[in-house]
Amino acid sequence: MNAKPGDWLIVEIAGTDNATRRAKILEVGSPDGAPPFKVRWLDTDREGLLFPGVDARVLTREELDALDTLTAERATVVQRHIAHRRGTS
Structure with a gap:
């Protein structure tokens, strides 16, 4: 996994209330963009x-x-679908 400063790290956490976390990458650990990342x-x-x-x-x-x-x-599509179903029930 490689990155550059300004990229975003997205962490998908299965089975928790906080399913996705985002971090802005501030620094990378090597010239080729390899970890560790300061976020x-x-x-x-x-x-x-x-x-x-x-x-x-x-x-x-x-x-x-x-x-x-x-x-x-x-x-938006899901909300419209729900609103439509409520209107026709």
């Missing part, structure tokens, strides 16, 4: 040094924006 967690604003596990992935800002757009579009 700032979005949910706590805390910084730390991290060796990502198998539940993590790195996204560029553009990839993260695209993911957020897709997620919002899916949520």
